[in-house]
Amino acid sequence: MPDLAKEKQEFSRLKPNLRRVWADIKADPMYEHTSVIVPSLSVNQEELAKVTGASYYEERLLFALIRLRNPNARVIYVTSQPVHAEIVDYYLQMLEGIPVSHARQRLHMMSVYDASSRPLTAKILERPRMLARLRSRIDDASRAYLTCYNSTDLERRLAVSLGIPLNGVDPELLSFGTKSGSRKTFTEAGVRHPAGYEDLYNEQDIVDALQSLKSARPGLRRAVVKLNEGFSGEGNGLFDYPDDNSTDAIRTALHALRFSSLSECYTEFICKFAIMGGIVEEMIDAREVRSPSVQMRIHPDGQSAIVSSHEQVLGGSTGQVYLGCRFPASNDYRSLLQEEANKIGRTLSEKGVIGRFGIDFLVCRDANGQWQSYAIEINLRMGGTTPPFHALEFLTGGQLDESSGLFRTPNQQTKFYSATDNLKSAEYRGLLPEDLFEIITRHGLNFRHTTGTGVLFYMIGALSQYGKIGMTAIGDSAADAQDLFERTTALLDAQTGDAGHGEASPIFDRYLSME
Structure with missing residues (x-):
């Protein structure tokens, strides 16, 4: 077992290297460096199993080959299974002004040849010879950095093993991106969000929260119960309030939660809830409810910036599963979303967060026909709107x-x-x-x-x-x-x-x- 204290100390020592490399790349578009890309989906594997073809989501970061547009840049891209050569060429031929042969010389596609449903990062760490080959391909570690789909303790260990900084959030800060952490961040940033309760861990917590929410808002018809680490709407349960707000009535109705995933059942959901924790919040029921999102990035120097805004297309049996998006978000409320997102970005930056993240919103018209926004959750990782x-x-x-x-x-x-x-x-x-x-x-x-x-x-x-x-x-x-x-x-x-x-x-x- 690795010495965790030493690992964290080394991870912190490497952090300034990312800030320096980032500054050098901004100052010189031809700066020579190496980008190591490990598109591991290091998320709850039970939740990930609900996503059709999840193993091929490792291909979603192939757009990072844009870095080869710099003729002095090198990219190392690691996957669980080999990527078809014609797929790689498909992207390389899109690099305007760069011959495919030149780009290919600077690209190293590597595979661990392991199709098991475990995080790619874990597979790499289990293979010391693979790690050695990765280190040898990096050439100059002082001019390299690691990019991943999301950051966990596994990605921290990999960064330390390779001796390069992680271009992503420190795993110690991941709590700010859980459903409970998101609600706390919204409160701190002064951003409107649905009424509800966080840091819940068992059925009784959920029942109490649902009762309190109904008492505070008597006209409320529905609420949402969410796992802290659910994603793409797959960890959500839709709750319909009974006519009676008694404990017994709420508990009975809770057992009839409606899930987005056809494979989910209440018993399994409540077991995961006890492990992950979660939240209860009101279901916004208003005129013209829409589900836009804002993608942001906090640069290594601490500056936060808007990356994009989208209209998300949601579906599934409860209307909460991410299907796709349209760019940009509507003119009617895009500036409102960006203003609220910037507040959240500044708050997270002050806490030391860096890297890409997304913020999901709901917008709806109030009684006067004006658009209002509600922040729903923060995803401290790349997401569906990133590719x-x-x-x-x-x-x-x-x-x-x-x-x-x-x-x-x-x-x-x-x-x-x-x-x-x-x-x-x-x-x-x-x-x-x-x-x-x-x-x-x-x-x-x-x-x-x-x-x-x-x-x-x-x-x-x-x-x-x-x-x-x-x-x-x-x-x-x-x-x-x-x-x-x-x-x-x-x-x-x-x-x-x-x-x-x-x-x-x-x-x-x-x-x-x-x-």
């Missing part, structure tokens, strides 16, 4: 204009997109990567640098086994992006014998049909 925005950066070389919340290319074109990591059809099963590339090439759906529009796919490896893929459709307007999204879906359906679904159904309606 599509990475795709936009990767393909266009542009950036967000934080004052407007719009994305502009270097020639000042404004770009929009519709995206999902959950496009599914039973008819897509059996499609190999080369089949997909054949279809999109023949029908002109590839991204075109000349127009700055087109489609980019990800999680391509999940197609053959699961009939599932991620997709970002980029257009010059929100309507153009959505039209391209729907035309691409219709084309895939037509090419695989699933015609009729994509054309007739509203966007995203069918994406849970295979769960």
Whole structure:
């Protein structure tokens, strides 16, 4: 067993290196450095098992190959199973101005050849020879850093084992990103959030909280019970209040919780609740409720910045499972969201948090028709809205204009997109990567640098086994992006014998049909 105190001490010693490397990269776009990418989903594995094709989510960070646009940068990308060579080439050919052969020389794809349902980071740490090869590939550790999907004790141990800093939140600070920690952070930041209770750990805690919430808000019809470490809405249970607010009535109704996942049951949920803890909060019931989010980043120098805003598309049996998103969030309340997000960003920065994170909101109209926002949760990790925005950066070389919340290319074109990591059809099963590339090439759906529009796919490896893929459709307007999204879906359906679904159904309606 490693000496935990020494590990934490070494992790802290490495932190300033990230700040220095970050400053050097900002000062010199041609700065020579190495980025080690380990897209491990180091989250609760029972919750992750509910996600179809979860192992292929390791491909979602392939957009980080954008770093190879710097001809002096090197990237080491590690996965559980090898990534199909044509998938890698698919991304490399998108690097405008960089020959594929040059980029490939500076890219090291590595695999542990282990398909088990455990975090990738744990698999690497179990293999001392793999660690040794990683260290040898890094070359100059003083000019390297580690990027992961999320940060846990495993990622801290890996960073220390490699002798490089982690470009992410210190695991000691992860409590700020739990459901309970989020509510406390919102309170500290002075940001409106739903009424509720945190730091609950058993059935009686939940019953008491539900009773108190109903007593404080007699007209309340529904509440949500959430696991502290649930994600994508999969750890949520929807509670319908009975007519009687007695303890017995509340407890009976609690046993009828409605879950987003068809595999979840109350007994298992309450067992996980006892381990993780969780919260109870009101279900916002108002006019025109929408579910936008804001993605943020706190740089190594402590400066927080807006990365993007989105309209999230949610579904599932309780309407709380993330299906996809549209960029940017509505003009009607985008500035309000960014203002609230900046308050949260400053609060987290003061606590020492760095790295990317997302904030989920609900917005609704009040009695006067004005938009109000409610912060729902903080995800101190990359999430579903990270890959599509990475795709936009990767393909266009542009950036967000934080004052407007719009994305502009270097020639000042404004770009929009519709995206999902959950496009599914039973008819897509059996499609190999080369089949997909054949279809999109023949029908002109590839991204075109000349127009700055087109489609980019990800999680391509999940197609053959699961009939599932991620997709970002980029257009010059929100309507153009959505039209391209729907035309691409219709084309895939037509090419695989699933015609009729994509054309007739509203966007995203069918994406849970295979769960």
